Amino acid sequence: MTSSKASHELPDLDLAFEADDGLAGELLAAAGDLADPIAGAELWHQRINQWLSAMAPELPAELQAPAFSLGLSLVGDSEIAELNSDWRGKSGPTDVLAFAAQDDGLDDAPPIPMPDGEEDALELGDIVISLETAARQAPDHGHSLPEELLFLATHGLLHLLGWDHPDDASLAAMLRKQEELLAGTNQR
Structure with missing residues (x-):
C-alpha cells in the first residue's frame, strides 16, 4: 500500500x-x-501531527493509516528510572523511553481496543520523557529545555515507527531524521 x-x-x-x-x-x-x-496538549498535537505527515511517504505499509493514536508523558527521574528498570533491566533514569504498540513480537497479541469512532486509528504506543534528565542534558546539547523536549519526542516517535539504533551508523541515520523533522517544523 x-x-x-x-x-x-x-x-x-x-x-x-x-x-x-x-x-x-x-x-x-x-x-x-x-x-x-x-x-502543551495542543502544541504537542500540532508537532507530532506534522512529524507523522512528514514521515508518511516512507512509512511501511503496516504503519500507513488515516489516523494515529499515541501517548506522551513528561515525568520525573524516579518514574522513568522505575520504567527503565522494569522494561529495559537498566538502573537509573534515562531521557526518553518509547513503548511501541506496533512492535515485531506483538503479532499474536490481541488488537488494542480503540474508543468508539476511532476504528481506523493505528495505536503507535507511548513516549515517556524525563523532564529532569532533559533539563540536565539540554545545555550539553546546546538546546533550551523546550528544544531538548522536542528533540527527545522525535527520537521517541521514530522508535514508535520502527526505527532503532543498534550501531553507530543507524544512530547517525536516526539523528539525521530527527534533525530533518525538527527543521521541517521550524523548531530548532
Missing part, C-alpha cells in the same frame, strides 16, 4: 498528553507551554 497523502496533509491524531504536576515548578516553567496541560 502506498500513501497518497501529500506532505502537507495532516493525519488525524488522538494524543493523550500529560505532564506530572509533581515536577518542580521551575522545571515546568522552563519547559514553557510544552509542559502545560492545555497549551
Whole structure:
C-alpha cells in the first residue's frame, strides 16, 4: 500500500498528553507551554501531527493509516528510572523511553481496543520523557529545555515507527531524521 497523502496533509491524531504536576515548578516553567496541560496538549498535537505527515511517504505499509493514536508523558527521574528498570533491566533514569504498540513480537497479541469512532486509528504506543534528565542534558546539547523536549519526542516517535539504533551508523541515520523533522517544523 502506498500513501497518497501529500506532505502537507495532516493525519488525524488522538494524543493523550500529560505532564506530572509533581515536577518542580521551575522545571515546568522552563519547559514553557510544552509542559502545560492545555497549551502543551495542543502544541504537542500540532508537532507530532506534522512529524507523522512528514514521515508518511516512507512509512511501511503496516504503519500507513488515516489516523494515529499515541501517548506522551513528561515525568520525573524516579518514574522513568522505575520504567527503565522494569522494561529495559537498566538502573537509573534515562531521557526518553518509547513503548511501541506496533512492535515485531506483538503479532499474536490481541488488537488494542480503540474508543468508539476511532476504528481506523493505528495505536503507535507511548513516549515517556524525563523532564529532569532533559533539563540536565539540554545545555550539553546546546538546546533550551523546550528544544531538548522536542528533540527527545522525535527520537521517541521514530522508535514508535520502527526505527532503532543498534550501531553507530543507524544512530547517525536516526539523528539525521530527527534533525530533518525538527527543521521541517521550524523548531530548532
